[in-house]
Amino acid sequence: MPTPASLLTPELLAQLERLEIVTRKMFRGRMKGERRSKRKGQSVEFADFRNYVPGDDLRLLDWNLYARLDKLIVKLFLEEEDLHFYLLLDASQSMEFGQPSKLQYARQLAAALAFIGLVRSDRVRIETLGQTTQQRSPVLRGRSSVPRMLRQLEAIGLEGPVSLAQGVKNFCLRNTGRGVVVLISDLMDKQGYETALRWFVAHQVDCYVVHLLSQEELDPDVKGDLKLVDCEDHDAAEITVSAPLLARYQHTLNAFTQGAREFCTRRGIQYLLANNQVPVQELVAHHLRRRGLVR
Numbered sequence: 001m002p003t004p005a006s007l008l009t010p011e012l013l014a015q016l017e018r019l020e021i022v023t024r025k026m027f028r029g030r031m032k033g034e035r036r037s038k039r040k041g042q043s044v045e046f047a048d049f050r051n052y053v054p055g056d057d058l059r060l061l062d063w064n065l066y067a068r069l070d071k072l073i074v075k076l077f078l079e080e081e082d083l084h085f086y087l088l089l090d091a092s093q094s095m096e097f098g099q100p101s102k103l104q105y106a107r108q109l110a111a112a113l114a115f116i117g118l119v120r121s122d123r124v125r126i127e128t129l130g131q132t133t134q135q136r137s138p139v140l141r142g143r144s145s146v147p148r149m150l151r152q153l154e155a156i157g158l159e160g161p162v163s164l165a166q167g168v169k170n171f172c173l174r175n176t177g178r179g180v181v182v183l184i185s186d187l188m189d190k191q192g193y194e195t196a197l198r199w200f201v202a203h204q205v206d207c208y209v210v211h212l213l214s215q216e217e218l219d220p221d222v223k224g225d226l227k228l229v230d231c232e233d234h235d236a237a238e239i240t241v242s243a244p245l246l247a248r249y250q251h252t253l254n255a256f257t258q259g260a261r262e263f264c265t266r267r268g269i270q271y272l273l274a275n276n277q278v279p280v281q282e283l284v285a286h287h288l289r290r291r292g293l294v295r
Helices: 008-014 061-069 100-118 145-153 166-174 194-202 245-265 278-288
Strands: 035-041 045-051 073-081 086-090 123-128 178-184 206-213 224-231 236-241 270-275
Touching: 008 061, 008 100, 008 278, 045 061, 061 073, 086 100, 086 166, 100 123, 100 206, 123 145, 123 166, 145 245, 145 278, 166 178, 166 194, 194 206, 194 245, 206 245, 245 270, 270 278
Parallel strands: 086 123, 086 178, 178 206, 206 270
Antiparallel strands: 035 073, 045 073, 224 236
16 A cells, blocks of 8 residues: 555645646636636736726726726636636556556556645545446645545545446436546456446546556566456456467557547547556656646
8 A cells, every 4th residue: 555655745746836727618616716717706916907897897997997998897807717627537446457456557647636626725535436326535735635635535445346437427427517527547448348338438628548557568578378367357368479469469559549539539538558667757747748637
């Protein structure tokens, strides 16, 4: 089980302090935050003028302009708002594979992204695919919630079998607020990932899929006669590893990842294939920054 120190090292924290979560869509926040909205509202930073219309707040009238132009003009300001930021982790049995395990890597990546959201006063919620519609995780907000966030991530263990589609459906039913959703998963489901990702599209969230695979899955170093057992449904197969078999495996893997990337791109979902050997700080500061999740 990871410790707080292993999830957020001092070197990682130094990089994260300078970043913020970005959304490609416009959402209405519930509380004042540190994020500049594209919407006009009431804040301390002036944005523009417009003519007064009945019902406008009289306190926003510019009386100096009225004295000069004899017109009622309303001052507009940039509104600061917070953001719904959801981190949805796959904690199925297949996520235990790799060194470090994909689940451990997912915890650290989630800790890094959650920390960015918390220090920017966003509303952060961390959940897993195995939660039911009734099991809602707490909403975290502010730097003071960082220890609680780390404890929550440390407590995430392997879950029983749940399909991607059912897990994402339950998530969407639990959380009606729109915002940014980051799904961290290996997308390994015999029923496919398509139905699951369609739920995000229907929910109208700004979705990012971090397709996390281990180095052993991306480039297996195996040979000889093997018996492979599915860790989730215990299906078994006996194989003899040969060069043609490995070539066929790579072809199938490439088709799988390319298919997921194209499926996401066509639906406005940002896709990133991640290797558990890439340092989390590099994944966040370079790869996710290029995808537009952070800046």
